[in-house]
Amino acid sequence: MRTSINNSRIGIPELVYLLIAALVLLILGSVVAKGQQPLYREYRGIRLGMTATEVRTKLGEPGFKSDEQDFYVFSANETAQIVYNAQKVVTISTDYTGGIGAPEHKSVVGDGLLTRPDGSVFRMVMYDSERFWVSYNKSAAMVPTVTITIGAFK
Numbered sequence: 001m002r003t004s005i006n007n008s009r010i011g012i013p014e015l016v017y018l019l020i021a022a023l024v025l026l027i028l029g030s031v032v033a034k035g036q037q038p039l040y041r042e043y044r045g046i047r048l049g050m051t052a053t054e055v056r057t058k059l060g061e062p063g064f065k066s067d068e069q070d071f072y073v074f075s076a077n078e079t080a081q082i083v084y085n086a087q088k089v090v091t092i093s094t095d096y097t098g099g100i101g102a103p104e105h106k107s108v109v110g111d112g113l114l115t116r117p118d119g120s121v122f123r124m125v126m127y128d129s130e131r132f133w134v135s136y137n138k139s140a141a142m143v144p145t146v147t148i149t150i151g152a153f154k
Contacts, residue, residue, distance in 0.1 A: 038127050040108040040134050041150065043092050046082065048132055048152045050089045055082055077101055093149040099138065102146035109136045116140075 041047060045058050055070065056062070062070035062082075070082045077100040083091035096102035105113055105123065113121040119140035126133045131154070137147045 038125075038130065038132075038134065039106075039110060040103070040148070041132070043080065043094055043148075043150065046089065046092055048089050048092070048150060052082075052084050052087045052089075055089060075101070089152075091149065091151045093147060096146040096148075098143050099146045102148065105136045105138075108148055109134055120144075 046055055052067075052070070056065075059070075059072055059080075059082075062072050064071035067087070068084055070084075072080045072082070074080065077097045078094065080092065080094045082089055083093075105121070109123040109125045113123045113136070115121050121138045122136065124133055124135040132150060132152050135147075135149045135151075137149075139145045139147075
């Protein structure tokens, strides 16, 4: 079967529809990109990539200090671990005993928590363009612990 080359050309109406579809995709793409802005990227002013000296200047002397990690106890309900690689922050993990003082999950990872069979909840959000992730975990223990972690990846 032969097909005429004239039948395969795009006409003006098809071109207009194609341009409208491309414009709609661009608009939708920008809305999705805006929705992917990190909700939670720092803890007490500490961000990934800061030096150990900068962290200790902001938070004070840790209860435990080494070249690889600092451990802070801010209260009976709030602790933090700051992990370093080559003296730069690569992980920030905070624990809130009883959930006291913990930010709401919506301000950390948004909606869509996964509820596990034991009753604990979890969600992790990856920000590929900025090379980091954030997770929210609430245990199902009698006194639940909320753990919020910010981590860098290569």
